[in-house]
Every structure is written in structure tokens, then in C-alpha cells.
Amino acid sequence: MFNRTTAIVLVAALAAALGLWASQKYFGSAKRSHLPQTQAVRLFDPPRTLPAFSLRQSDGTPLIPGELKGHWTLVFLGFTHCPDVCPTTLAQMSVAQKAWEAIPESTRPRVLFVSVDPERDSPDKIGEYAHGFHKDTLAATADVPALENFAKSLSMVFAKVPAPPGAPANQYSMDHSASMAVLDPQGRMAGLVRPPFDSNAIARDMAALTEASP
Template sequence: MLTRTTAIILVAALAAALGLWASRHYFGQAGGSAWPATQAVQLFDPPRELPAFSLRQSDGTPLVPGELKGHWTLVFLGFTHCPDVCPTTLAQMAQAQKQWAAIPESTRPRLLFVSVDPERDNPDRIGEYAHAFHRDTLAATADVPALEQFARSLSMVFAKVPAAEGVPADQYTLDHSAGMVLLDPRGRMSGVVQPPFDPKAIGADLISLTKAATP
């Protein structure tokens, strides 16, 4: 039987998925994409501008839209106490990151891990967690209202699931979108990558897109 929280998450996720499908369908009618064909990334044409946001990176510095410009960036929501989806995804993405390691740092694709569990995940913790998978992974978080606004702008969702009866309250978990969103070098929402993930295909796509965006 579905809990009320799980039901809400499923409805929200379905609405987000339908919104993404509709945008891809609509944008696809507007004309051919200027980017090369991709295997794992589903591109939008045209991309979608994001509203202003402010997160805090693992080194304590602000992460604002301008910080993401100049690179293709994959955004993944998660939390460090995640038992399965998060470590699996970050391990898979580490394989993809190794493929584009030779690209100059100034244009190298990036992975941004955003913790949606600020109650337990401080900047130091998310940095240690993300960098254990790959040293180049960006990690950030914020307070819940800012995280909700950021996730909503990417058509992503998350929600806290209280601990079961008899379990310490701080052992709660979170439901969250399992896919990734791709931001283009101008910081716009340009596509999505849905599980199951193929690291080799993701790596190839980001290398191809980076080459196409480099003058």
C-alpha cells in the first residue's frame, strides 16, 4: 500500500515527466537541433532558461548560475545517506568522467551533485562524499526552500520520508528524482538523462557536445 508521501512523490514525478515529454515534443517541432546526435542525452531545442538560484558548494562558496557557464553540466539530486541510487549513479558517472578527463579544464564537462538533505549533509560532508567517487565532482546544497525552488526549475522532485515507527527520527530517508538534467555552457536546461545509465554513452555524448560548443 502506498504511503501518502510516496503517492505525492509519484504524482509529482509523473507530472514532471509529462512536462519534460511535452517540452521535448513541442521544441522538437520548432526545428532541428544545432547539436550533434546523442545516444544517452535527450536534448531540448530550444533550451530553457533557469530562474536565479543560490546554492552553497562544498568549499563554502556560493554556487550561482554564472558559476556553471562555460561547461556542459549534469545535475543529480541525492543525499549522502542514500543506500543505493546515489552511490550507484555517482560510481557510474565516475566512469563517464574518466572518459572526458583529457578535455581542458576550462571546457571540461562537469557533474554537480546537489544534496537535498541539508539537515544531515553539511558542505564538508557532501564534498568528502562526492569526491570519494571522483575528485572533479561539484557538490552543493542549500536550505530546503532554496532546494525546492532549484529542483522545481529543473522539473525534478524530492521529499523527506519520516523514519518508521520505532526507528530513531534522524534515520529518515528521502525520495528524489533518479534522472539527471543537462545544463548547456550558458547554464540553460538543455536535456535530460534517464536511468538506467550507460556511462560509456554518456561520456561519448558529453565529449561530442563539448567539441561542438568549443570555438
């Protein structure tokens, strides 16, 4: 049901998108000729260096900017109690991941699932959840302030939606951006993939970007 929290998230997402669009228009008039044309992945110039962040991976180790270097990475925000968008997206990404399994592991594209619900999603839980879709999916979370800073750096948003009247307090939901951020092998934000997602087109784009990268 559309509510005030959802409206706030939508307004914030629109503001973030407009800011990203403005930065692309101002800074991105020249295209990177060494990269291929893409169908599902919307690239922009110049790629944006992310501010410092520290998340916690499902195995308990820190996820810092350096960990994301060397691969093209799709980043998706979600939570394990998500009824539809998150499992559907991760299932679609598992199709893409299977398509690029032949790419050497050292450069193979990656999918990073970031839970924005640390109250209910422990590192172990998000790992079990993400790996249920594909064994190579990375999973991470953090405390809310760190997650807010990370999401903001990707021009994304999320917000807690209280449980319906009469329901237990822990039956809340989370509104979050449905797009995926695209990070380049330098760990910079290089583009977006917006729903609806085409698994095969995403797989082709990510494989082509990987092949074209030095």
C-alpha cells in the same frame, strides 16, 4: 516500501515530466543542427533558461547560475545517507568523468551533486562524499525552499520520508528524482539523462557535445 510520500513524489515527478514533454512538443519542433546526435543524453529545443538560484558549494562558496557557464554539466539530486541509487549513480558518473579527463579543464564536462538533505548534509560532508567518487565532482546544497525551487526548475522533485515506527527520527530517508538534468555551456537546461545509466554512452555524448559547442 511504497508509501503515501512515495506516491506523492511519483505523481509530482510525472506531472513535471509531462510538463517538460509538453514544452518540448510545443516549442521544440526544430532541432539544433550544430549539435551531434546523442545516445544517452536526450536533448530538447529550445534549451530552458533557469530562474535565479543560489546554492552553497562544499567549499562554502555560493553556486549561482554564472558558475555553471562554460561547461556541459550533469546535475544529480541525492543525499549522503542514500543506500543505493546515489552511490551507484556517482560511481557510474566517475567512469564517465575518467573517460573525459583528457578534455581541457576549461571546457571539460562536469558532474554536480546536489544534496536535498541539508538537515544532515553539511557542505563539508557532501564534499567529502562526492569527492570520494571523483575529485572533480561538484557538490552543493541549500535550505529546503531554495532546493525545492532549484529542483522544480529542473522538472525534478524530492520529499522527506519519515523514519519507520520505533526508529530514531533522524533515520528518515529522502525520495528524489533519479534522472540527471543536462545543462549547456550557457547554464540552461538542455536535456535529460534517464536511468538506467550507460557510463560509456554518457561519456561519449558529453564529449561530443563539448566538442561541438563554440
